[in-house]
Amino acid sequence: EAGVAQSPRYKIIEKRQSVAFWCNPISGHATLYWYQQILGQGPKLLIQFQNNGVVDDSQLPKDRFSAERLKGVDSTLKIQPAKLEDSAVYLCASSRVALAAEAFFGQGTRLTVV
């Protein structure tokens, strides 16, 4: 089966600009996650979707970050406006259901804010 697809792979923007990331999870996976991984740290959960509903966004900086999952399939994560500290790899992952054992990760988008 095809894996989790993310685009773009790399993005460089200036601070205060906007950026959007796209994720296509594995077909049939109900749960989708967005993680932020700063260099040298573990992934930090930003938002978790169950189908097209949000089940956890407690660590999402809602003043600048937004995410949606249309029709319970693809998802986009947006940052507006970006700050220097947003430089990180943004990982999308999916699993069959929320209680599933295994989450499959995409290759990630490396964002550099200058």
Place this chain on the structure above:
Amino acid sequence: GQQVMQIPQYQHVQEGEDFTTYCNSSTTLSNIQWYKQRPGGHPVFLIQLVKSGEVKKQKRLTFQFGEAKKNSSLHITATQTTDVGTYFCAGRSGGYQKVTFGTGTKLQVIP
């Protein structure tokens, strides 16, 4: 909020030596998962532990879940250069099984 710490942060071993990383949660977990992330790569699922005191083995890797379901360990016997990477534990808790990743242990294997 829930915190998951791992020690050590870094470990350099000679090829053939054993390696252990420890994971400690501030709260009781429903289950714990382990992931491996190669340099420049993304996390790849290794295993999930659910039961108190559970022990699972995968070839040279042994995973344990503590009796109180607040700690876990990963032990690698006779490391190989292919074991290089960062090992993360990820604890799940709460109604929607929110995942909190640990701080990670970076393993370097010297040939």
